[in-house]
Amino acid sequence: xxxxxxxxxxxxxxxxxxxxxxxxxxxxxxxxxxxxxxxxxxxxxxxxxxxxxxxxxxxxxxxxxxxxxxxxxxxxxxxxxxxxxxxxxxxxxxxxxxxxxxxxxxxxxxxxxxxxxxxxxxxxxxxxxxxxxxxxxxxxxxxxxxxxxxxxxxxxxxxxxxxxxxxxxxxxxxxxxxxxxxxxxxxxxxxxxxxxxxxxxxxxxxxxxxxxxxxxxxxxxxxxxxxxxxxxxxxxxxxxxxxxxxxxxxxxxx
Numbered sequence: 001x002x003x004x005x006x007x008x009x010x011x012x013x014x015x016x017x018x019x020x021x022x023x024x025x026x027x028x029x030x031x032x033x034x035x036x037x038x039x040x041x042x043x044x045x046x047x048x049x050x051x052x053x054x055x056x057x058x059x060x061x062x063x064x065x066x067x068x069x070x071x072x073x074x075x076x077x078x079x080x081x082x083x084x085x086x087x088x089x090x091x092x093x094x095x096x097x098x099x100x101x102x103x104x105x106x107x108x109x110x111x112x113x114x115x116x117x118x119x120x121x122x123x124x125x126x127x128x129x130x131x132x133x134x135x136x137x138x139x140x141x142x143x144x145x146x147x148x149x150x151x152x153x154x155x156x157x158x159x160x161x162x163x164x165x166x167x168x169x170x171x172x173x174x175x176x177x178x179x180x181x182x183x184x185x186x187x188x189x190x191x192x193x194x195x196x197x198x199x200x201x202x203x204x205x206x207x208x209x210x211x212x213x214x215x216x217x218x219x220x221x222x223x224x225x226x227x228x229x230x231x232x233x234x235x236x237x238x239x240x241x242x243x244x245x246x247x248x249x250x251x252x253x254x
Contacts, residue, residue: 001253007144009244019241034105038066059091066091106145111166125175140223155216187233220249
């Protein structure tokens with residue numbers, strides 16, 4: 001038995017529904033489908049994915065951020081946020097507990113133009129790592145989502161000209177290094193250490209997707225002790241509907 005998990009920053013779920021989202025979900029039939037940047041309140045969209053339970057966590061600010069998870073197998077427990085007042089207003093984290101693992105989807109805050117939110121991003125990174133470590137102490141963790149950082153130069157097309165731009169600052173990259181050195185594995189890079197020109201986000205400007213001028217900022221991370229269960233980590237870059245493409249993880253049943 002295998003599990004297929006998919007994560008996708010849909011950059012507005014209502015818009016993505018109009019661009020084939022439901023057909024994609026019906027075709028792929030993942031065991032868990034996690035979304036980021038849903039940009040809606042649950043009452044603003046009416047649809048169902050047959051066979052799935054759904055959980056939405058919306059930002060208090062309408063039309064902003066937000067996450068959702070669709071699951072075939074009901075979890076033991078669902079948690080919204082990370083339990084800290086200063087970080088739980090933007091709908092960024094949903095955690096599902098299963099008998100053998102925790103599943104976490106995250107939409108990491110963007111440092112923003114001029115790095116005006118970098119200091120908040122740094123505080124978020126520390127809090128989120130502490131949250132993950134708390135989970136990992138109980139059972140293994142699968143973390144997915146738009147983590148808003150290209151970790152290494154191989155993870156974006158133009159590293160030199162993007163140095164210290166949002167998503168490729170030394171500070172953000174160092175936080176990802178620390179996360180990965182705290183007992184977590186970047187599944188795609190572990191399986192494909194030399195893979196180049198594999199990206200999950202492209203700007204809408206300058207024909208970036210057409211030219212594959214992209215960034216790999218969407219991830220599936222797992223607790224190191226789950227890595228031997230991972231069969232594949234995929235970037236579904238032929239799927240359109242957002243400025244991000246979905247990423248997928250195939251593992252042994254956990």
